[in-house]
Amino acid sequence: MENFRKVRTSEEEMPLPFPDLPPDVVEMKVKEGSKIRNLMNFAMAQMELKGRRQIVFSGCGRAVTKTITCVEIMKRKLGGLHQVTKVRYKTVLEVWENQDPPPDGPAQNLTVHKNVPSICILLSRDPLDPNQTGYQPPEPRHEAREDTSGSSAKGLKRPPPPPCEELLPKKLQVQVSDSPRGSGTTAGQLDH
Secondary structure, three states, rough: OOOEEEEEEOOOOOOOOOOOOOOEEEEEEOOOOOHHHHHHHHHHHHHHHOOOOOOEEEEEEEHHHHHHHHHHHHHHHHOEEEEEEEEEEEEEEEEEOOOOEEEOOOOEEEEEEEEEEEEEEEEEEEEEEEEOEEEEOOOHHHHHOOOOOOOOEEEEEOOOOOOOOHHOOOOOOOOOOOOOOOEEEEEOOOOO
């Protein structure tokens, strides 16, 4: 594969896995190179300024974690959102071109079909069917908006670290006996 270079990637188009979506629902297609700030600015404008009731985030492959991050940010900022998550596989087609083709023949292309994990997450201001697979109810309001500074110790699984002074090692005072040359050395004078 060292002589091949990827020249094209295309994803299989799949319908959204949620029945009864309005035809104008906003789908945020998250890509690996997408900037979270840009995605969130657009999505928040749709939900807050344009009054949308539902929004869908979708991503596949390496974009799955970024998709989940966007959803969690949106849930924390807006609060009260119902969620349905669907996980599936999507086929991605990659075309690779031979950089070192045989002198007497045309350039060779290699086509690779990959099945990559994909995620679709529906967020809704309106209640959704709690019996469907992947449903998550909204977080209670008091927890979602309790502390926006992030300084609350609530929910930590381990105690906070001690103050900085306690983390510093105690200074070791070691006196080395006089060497034959007659110079005493302490640990504080050693250069490491």
